Amino acid sequence: MQHKWLKTALFTGAVALGLVGGQLNHVSAAADTDVPASMTFSQGAFAANTDGAGYMMVRQADGSLNYMISDSFKDSLGNYAYCLESERPMPIGQTGNKGALGSDAQYRLFKYGFNNHPASDQGYWGISGLTDQEAWYATQTVSWILAGNFSWNQIVWQASQSGDFAGGIYAPYGEAAVNRVKAAATKVYNNVMNNSDTANTTMTLAAQGATDVQGYHKFTYTVQSNRAGTAILNFKNQVAGMKVVDANGNAIANNTVTIGQAFSLLIPDSTPTGDLTFDINGNIKAIVPVVYNDAAQKYQDSISLVTGVVKPLLAGNKAKWTRAAGLIKVHKVDQDGQALAGAEFTLTDDLGNK
Incomplete structure (x- = not known):
């Protein structure tokens, strides 16, 4: 028949779809940051050491007052660096070796000090007549404080007068200049101490959603960070016919995505129930303060703000799906x-x- x-x-x-991600990874350890291994320092354009005097004095434990003198210097990258020991010679002409990363407060020193705000940036300073030398010295003053050389309360803001030094020698910085430096140092110090900006690099995986589109399960994510960079998707298992595409549906080469830009994983909807596991290896630009040490401890240790690379890891991310019944x-x-x-x-x- x-x-x-x-x-x-x-x-x-x-069809049940699931996205698992969103882990947070903070990176702050020196071992995770690729920065120059050494710095050679050269003479800068400013100095506050005329006849052994600076713009302010520090009251010592015995009650004596010492003027704080300094010479500016630049690192190998051409940027102004700051000394960390007020009683040692400047490292001009010397090479320092990479030490620890600086603190968040030292990161803020560069953000709110002379390096980021020359004296001409009156929108920031608001101090009439301020010079670059004065803005630099104000920043150096705060660097000494952060390094523990002395406290803010030990500073005596006073112009030198005739007779302060033997033989009648005195510095040419008058009261108006001292007042400008005091105002600039106060601004830098308050911003450093009262803000929370950090040199830490963060990286997260944000799950944007899961849908079924044109024969595929589509899982969309964005790798997010407070810095620019890229990330590599490292798949722990493979699914036949899967694709990695950008927001326009174009294939992403080498599984390398751009920080802040959405990407999608496409899994054929005929695939049996399962999941896709992947790690994310970041390659992110970081701007960090780094201490460079004098091995012989003869010259001052110094701190520079440098651009390096951090490589955070987000492990064990999953995209899950259930085949339609x-x-x-x-x-x-x-x-x-x-x-x-x-x-x-x-x-x-x-x-x-x-």
Whole structure:
């Protein structure tokens, strides 16, 4: 007897999709930051050491007052660096070796001090007549404080007067200049102490959503950071036919995504229930303060703000899906179109599952 299909009806259940991610990774350890291994320092344009005097004095434990003198210097990158020991010679012409990363407060020193705000930036300083030398010296003063050389309360803001030094020698910095430096140092110090800007690099995976699109399960993410850079997706298992695409649907080369830009994982919707596990290896630009040490401890240790690279890891991210459950109703008829009673069939997939 000849049989033929009369009709086939397919009823498909909902597909369950899941995105697991969003871990937070803070990076601050020196071992995680690729920065110059050494710095050679050269003479800068400013000095506050005329006849052994600076713009202010520090009251010592015995009650004596010492003027704080300093010479400016630049690192190998051409940027102004700051000394950390007021009682040692400047490292001009010397090479320091990389030590520890500086503190968040020292990061803020560069953000709120002379390096980021020359005297001409009156929108920031608001100090009439301020010179670059004065803005630099104010920043150096705060660097000494952060390094523990003395405290803010030990500073005596006073212009030198004739007779302060032997032989009648005195510095040429008058009261107006001292007041400008005091105002600038106060501004830098308050911003450093009262703000919370950090040199730490953060990286997170943000799950944007999961949908079914044109034969694929689509999982969309963004790698986010407070710095610029890229990240490599390292898949721990492979799914046949999977794709990695950008927001425009273009294939992403070498599984390398840009920080802050969305990407999607496309999994064929015919794939059996499962998950895709992947790590994210960051390659992120970091701006960090770094201490450079004099090995012989003869010259001052110094701090520079440098651009390095941190490589945070977000491990064990997962995209999950459940293959659709379905029901097929089959009606068999004979050659005359009459239903065949008692005809039973078993429907299985390509793995033999019902």
